Amino acid sequence: MDQSITFDSDLIQRYNVNGPRYTSYPTALQFGEFHPDEFKKAIASSRLNDGDLSLYVHLPFCATLCYYCACNKVITRKREPAVEYLDLLEKELDLVAPLFEGRFISQLHWGGGTPTFLEDEQISRLMQDIRARFEFRSDAAGEFSIEVDPRTVDADRVVHLREEGFNRLSLGIQDFAPAVQKAVNRVQSYEDTKDVIEAARLCGFRSISVDLIYGLPFQSHASFKRTLNQIVSLRPDRISIYNYAHLPDRFTPQKRILAGDLPKPEEKLLILELCIELLTASGYIYIGMDHFALPDDELAIAQRDGTLQRNFQGYSTFADCDLLALGVTGISHIGDSYSQNAREMEAYREHLLAGRLPLEKGAVIDEDDQVRKEVINELICNFALQYRAVEERFNVVFADYFAKEMASLKPMIEDGLINLHSDAITVTSKGRLFIRNICMVFDRYMTEAVAEKRFSKAV
Numbered sequence: 001m002d003q004s005i006t007f008d009s010d011l012i013q014r015y016n017v018n019g020p021r022y023t024s025y026p027t028a029l030q031f032g033e034f035h036p037d038e039f040k041k042a043i044a045s046s047r048l049n050d051g052d053l054s055l056y057v058h059l060p061f062c063a064t065l066c067y068y069c070a071c072n073k074v075i076t077r078k079r080e081p082a083v084e085y086l087d088l089l090e091k092e093l094d095l096v097a098p099l100f101e102g103r104f105i106s107q108l109h110w111g112g113g114t115p116t117f118l119e120d121e122q123i124s125r126l127m128q129d130i131r132a133r134f135e136f137r138s139d140a141a142g143e144f145s146i147e148v149d150p151r152t153v154d155a156d157r158v159v160h161l162r163e164e165g166f167n168r169l170s171l172g173i174q175d176f177a178p179a180v181q182k183a184v185n186r187v188q189s190y191e192d193t194k195d196v197i198e199a200a201r202l203c204g205f206r207s208i209s210v211d212l213i214y215g216l217p218f219q220s221h222a223s224f225k226r227t228l229n230q231i232v233s234l235r236p237d238r239i240s241i242y243n244y245a246h247l248p249d250r251f252t253p254q255k256r257i258l259a260g261d262l263p264k265p266e267e268k269l270l271i272l273e274l275c276i277e278l279l280t281a282s283g284y285i286y287i288g289m290d291h292f293a294l295p296d297d298e299l300a301i302a303q304r305d306g307t308l309q310r311n312f313q314g315y316s317t318f319a320d321c322d323l324l325a326l327g328v329t330g331i332s333h334i335g336d337s338y339s340q341n342a343r344e345m346e347a348y349r350e351h352l353l354a355g356r357l358p359l360e361k362g363a364v365i366d367e368d369d370q371v372r373k374e375v376i377n378e379l380i381c382n383f384a385l386q387y388r389a390v391e392e393r394f395n396v397v398f399a400d401y402f403a404k405e406m407a408s409l410k411p412m413i414e415d416g417l418i419n420l421h422s423d424a425i426t427v428t429s430k431g432r433l434f435i436r437n438i439c440m441v442f443d444r445y446m447t448e449a450v451a452e453k454r455f456s457k458a459v
C-alpha cells in the first residue's frame with residue numbers, strides 16, 4: 001500500500017473545519033445514562049468475550065500545570081491524594097476483575113495526567129494490585145505502555161518501570177524551544193529527555209514514542225525546525241504532532257496563553273508542512289491523524305497489511321479486543337457498548353466507597369452504528385475501504401445503504417482527496433490529511449454546528 005502524503009495548502013484552507021478524532025464511534029457526545037447492569041450484559045454478550053483484554057488506567061495527578069492542557073487532571077504537589085486514589089483503584093479492580101475471569105491482558109496503558117507523578121513504590125503497588133487480579137501475556141507477546149513526563153523520571157526510575165513490566169514508553173515533549181516552554185509553563189531540557197530515551201533503550205524498552213504540539217505561543221517555522229531535528233536525532237519509533245486548539249473558554253488553563261503570542265494561521269500551516277516534509281524525508285511514515293512512525297514500527301506494518309485499528313488510546317495493533325478502563329473519566333469499550341466512569345473525583349470516590357461500579361455514562365451501539373463504525377475505522381486506519389468486507393459482515397448493499405453519503409463525497413472526488421472504484425474507496429496522498437473530513441460524511445450524528453462547537457480543527 002502507498003503510504004505517501006502530499007501537502008496542499010489550498011485544500012487545507014478549504015477543508016480545515018472542526019471534527020472528531022474518532023477514537024470512538026459514536027463519539028462521547030452521544031453518551032447518555034448508563035447502568036452497571038448494561039455493562040455486565042455487554043461483557044457477557046461481547047463477541048470477544050473469551051479473548052484478551054486491553055486495560056487502560058487513568059492517573060490524573062500532575063505536579064505543575066501546562067497552560068495548553070485540555071486533559072482531565074488534578075494539579076497537586078501533595079502525595080496524599082495519590083495514596084487515596086490507589087485505594088480507590090484497588091476497590092474498582094475488586095469490582096471489575098471477577099467479571100473478566102480467565103481473560104489475559106495483552107495490552108496495558110497507563111495514561112494521565114502524569115502516571116510518573118506516582119513514586120516508585122506506588123507504581124509497584126498499583127502493578128501488584130493489577131497482577132493479583134489479572135494475568136498478563138508474556139513480555140514478548142504484550143504491549144505494556146506508560147506515559148512518562150521526562151521531568152519526573154531519571155535513568156533509575158526508567159529501569160524500575162521496565163522491571164515492573166512496561167515495555168513501551170510514551171514521552172510528552174511538545175517543544176524544546178525555551179521561549180515556548182516558558183510560555184506554556186513546561187520547562188524540560190533536550191538533554192534530560194535524551195537521557196530518559198537512552199536509559200529506556202539500554203534497559204530493553206521495545207518502543208519509544210514522543211508527543212509534540214504545533215501552534216503553541218512563540219513557535220515559528222525556524223524554532224520548530226530545530227525541535228524536529230533534535231527529535232529526529234533521538235530516533236523515537238513513533239512521533240505524534242498535535243495541533244494546539246486555543247479554546248480558553250472551554251479549558252481554563254489556556255487563559256494564561258495570550259492569543260497574540262500564538263503563531264498566525266499562515267505560520268502554523270508552514271509548520272505543519274515542515275513537519276510532514278522533514279519527518280518523511282527522515283524516514284518516517286505518516287500513519288494518519290498527526291501520527292508518524294518508522295517503517296519497521298508495528299503500526300506502520302499493520303497499516304501496510306490493512307490490519308491497523310483505532311481505540312481511545314489512538315492507533316493500535318490490538319484494538320480488536322475489549323477495552324477496560326479504570327480510574328476517573330476512564331472509557332471502556334466492551335462488546336457493543338461504551339461506558340464512562342465518573343468525570344469528577346468526588347463522584348468517582350462516592351461510587352466506590354458505596355461499593356458501586358463508578359460508571360456514569362455510556363452508549364449501546366446499534367446496528368447502524370456498527371456499520372458506520374467499521375467504515376470509519378477502515379478509512380481512518382487503512383485509508384481504503386472495500387465494500388465487500390462491509391457487505392459480508394453486515395448483510396447490506398453498500399451502494400444502497402450509503403447512497404446519500406456517496407453523493408456527498410462528490411466534491412472530495414473532484415478535489416482529488418479520494419478515488420471511487422467499483423468495489424472500494426481509496427484515499428489519495430492528498431486526501432490523507434483530511435481523513436477526519438472524509439469520515440465525517442459517514443457519521444450520522446455530526447453536523448457542522450456540533451463539530452464547530454465541540455471539536456478541534458481537522459488539520
Ligand code: SF4
Binds near residue numbers: 061066068069172
Ligand atoms: S499536559 Fe499533561 S502533564 Fe501537563 S498538566 Fe496536562 S495532563 Fe498534566
